Amino acid sequence: MTSKARTDWRDADGKALTDYPRPSVAVDVAVLTVHTGRLHVLVVERPDGALALPGSFLRPGERLAEAAERALSTKARLVGAEFHQLSMFDAPDRDERGWVLSMAHGATLRRDALPPDAILVHVDGRTVTAPLAFDHAAMVSRAVDDVRARYARGVDPSGLLADTFTVLELRYLYETVFDRPLPKDSFRRLVIDAIEATGQMSRSGTGRPAELFRRKGDSELPAVAARILTD
Amino acid sequence: MTSKARTDWRDADGKALTDYPRPSVAVDVAVLTVHTGRLHVLVVERPDGALALPGSFLRPGERLAEAAERALSTKARLVGAEFHQLSMFDAPDRDERGWVLSMAHGATLRRDALPPDAILVHVDGRTVTAPLAFDHAAMVSRAVDDVRARYARGVDPSGLLADTFTVLELRYLYETVFDRPLPKDSFRRLVIDAIEATGQMSRSGTGRPAELFRRKGDSELPAVAARILTD
DNA sequence: CTAATAGTGTCTTTCAGACATTATCCT
DNA sequence: AGGATAATGTCTGAAAGACACTATTAG
Structure with a gap:
């Protein structure tokens, strides 16, 4: 770490490193x-x-x-x-x-x-x-x-969602990040193999409750995701 | 460029920039x-x-x-x-x-x-x-x-090939860069819209001579290329 | 002619996207 | 029941990959 005077402490022109302002x-x-x-x-x-x-x-x-x-x-x-x-x-x-x-x-x-x-x-x-x-x-x-x-x-590699999330929440996140609407069913099929069902249900406001998922150990998306997401 | 003594020439701790070894x-x-x-x-x-x-x-x-x-x-x-x-x-x-x-x-x-x-x-x-x-x-x-x-x-964005080239030469280049074999006909269909025919033919060693192509102004490959090339 | 390679037509499989249908909650 | 949303089944068009066939040169 500390600089010592050494013969190789010079560049190709023979100019000492310390001669240059940094x-x-x-x-x-x-x-x-x-x-x-x-x-x-x-x-x-x-x-x-x-x-x-x-x-x-x-x-x-x-x-x-x-x-x-x-x-x-x-x-x-x-x-x-x-x-x-x-x-x-x-x-x-x-x-x-x-x-x-x-x-x-x-x-x-x-x-x-x-x-x-x-x-x-x-x-x-x-x-x-x-x-x-x-x-x-x-x-x-x-x-x-x-x-x-x-x-x-990958599926939310930076953890913008909580540990568990619904597919809808995940899709909203991706629509925000990629700034474009994503088809509901294609998106589900795209991510479903990269996430893991918890068995728990989100207490929904109205309608059928959505299942809660978590990221899987190997939560890599297929290579085709780049095409789908980036138009 | 030249450093002048200014009030904002200090970081958040009030320590002057020049106090730090660089x-x-x-x-x-x-x-x-x-x-x-x-x-x-x-x-x-x-x-x-x-x-x-x-x-x-x-x-x-x-x-x-x-x-x-x-x-x-x-x-x-x-x-x-x-x-x-x-x-x-x-x-x-x-x-x-x-x-x-x-x-x-x-x-x-x-x-x-x-x-x-x-x-x-x-x-x-x-x-x-x-x-x-x-x-x-x-x-x-x-x-x-x-x-x-x-x-x-893009098609050979760094110009590893000459100005004109055959599809075969282009495919060999991509096989080298991506270190994997690429199917002859799929590869041709992948790149054909991103290159431009010159009308000239390569003086072939043997067999039917191949047409020479050049990069097109907008020589962008379709987004799906990433999937095909990177397995 | 044959050999050799370039280029294209066609078939199959896969799958994104659209649409419809079923499932499961709520009030 | 009726409304709302989740989840899934089905169809279609596009296209990658495999294969075969045609095209064009040399010898």
């Missing part, structure tokens, strides 16, 4: 959630009033995922999220304060795992509906792409 | 190519004799893609590649010389665009068949995943 490295996290049947992203208010994704600078020896977790816990009082690297945003002028690279991360959490006073901005399709600081709007779009790709491979 | 940021590039009908990755020999992906440290104000291009041109005499960010490898101890984050990049080039004396290592499935320095073997696997995802969406 960029600051930051992480920003797009926390997506479903609220009132629509996709939202968690934002925080900056000192100047602008909205931005929660983020933080990387500390010595820290891993990016750790910095992302720290950013969420200090800026949004949020713990236990699972992060996915999206991509590195590296435009030299993306932060007017200096040369800051930022690794965008995506995370997905249930609304009730977020603080009640969290600021949520609606995401329409893959576009956030409020101006965000820096290049954070592009990060949100990348986060939507990522969550769609993951949800096309 | 990591070195590097790029490494996995250049994939097809040679003798098999997938290979370009490697370079390090001063200590170990094999590694070509890489470089990021210079001030430089973008990651620029550093990747510079690494290829200085270490492998290679220009004109198109890069795709894969992911950031950030284990604090991944480089014994110090704290070095590396952004892995993928690129794809025709064998004849590489120097004749380039060192190529066979990639079996998604695993490189020779030990590589650092975490470069994992980077190669990620590069294979990336190239497969891109080739499932």
Whole structure:
């Protein structure tokens, strides 16, 4: 970890590593959630009033995922999220304060795992509906792409639903994530082999009660799901 | 770009940015190519004799893609590649010389665009068949995943074939990339709407000459391609 | 002619999507 | 019973895969 003077501590030009100024490295996290049947992203208010994704600078020896977790816990009082690297945003002028690279991360959490006073901005399709600081709007779009790709491979891999759920609840979730209506019976056949019946019934409001299911150990969706879901 | 003393040049803890030691940021590039009908990755020999992906440290104000291009041109005499960010490898101890984050990049080039004396290592499935320095073997696997995802969406998007090609040549390429046999007639029907006939015929070795095709402007494959190709 | 490969027609099976029907709760 | 929703059965069109057949070159 600590830098020592070594012969290979030089690049191909023979220039020592330490001769180069280094960029600051930051992480920003797009926390997506479903609220009132629509996709939202968690934002925080900056000192100047602008909205931005929660983020933080990387500390010595820290891993990016750790910095992302720290950013969420200090800026949004949020713990236990699972992060996915999206991509590195590296435009030299993306932060007017200096040369800051930022690794965008995506995370997905249930609304009730977020603080009640969290600021949520609606995401329409893959576009956030409020101006965000820096290049954070592009990060949100990348986060939507990522969550769609993951949800096309498995049944609610990020746990946006509770442990048990009905097929209807699952379909509503997928319609929200993929922003398109999904046929009731085709959707049921698509997911039925990847979930497990509990035997319990949901106490329904009206009509026949729906059976409650849970994710199966191997809750992978067939490869054809990508076609069905992504039109 | 230049850092100025500003009030917001501090993080949430009130700690100034410049108080934190910064990591070195590097790029490494996995250049994939097809040679003798098999997938290979370009490697370079390090001063200590170990094999590694070509890489470089990021210079001030430089973008990651620029550093990747510079690494290829200085270490492998290679220009004109198109890069795709894969992911950031950030284990604090991944480089014994110090704290070095590396952004892995993928690129794809025709064998004849590489120097004749380039060192190529066979990639079996998604695993490189020779030990590589650092975490470069994992980077190669990620590069294979990336190239497969891109080739499932479009017809030879990285130009591994020449401008014109026969359907057979295209199928051999896809069998190499996806490491599995593909049925002759289904494959033809899969790609035929995404390519354009030239009217010219390939001077065949024997048998009926095959028609030469070129990529079409919108050479997107149907969404179902992902299912067919990825089993 | 035969050999060899390119390209296409056809059949079967599978399955998404649409629709209809049955099942099971509630008031 | 009647209303409402869950779950399933059935039909149809599309298409992947298998197979066979035709087309076009070389020798």
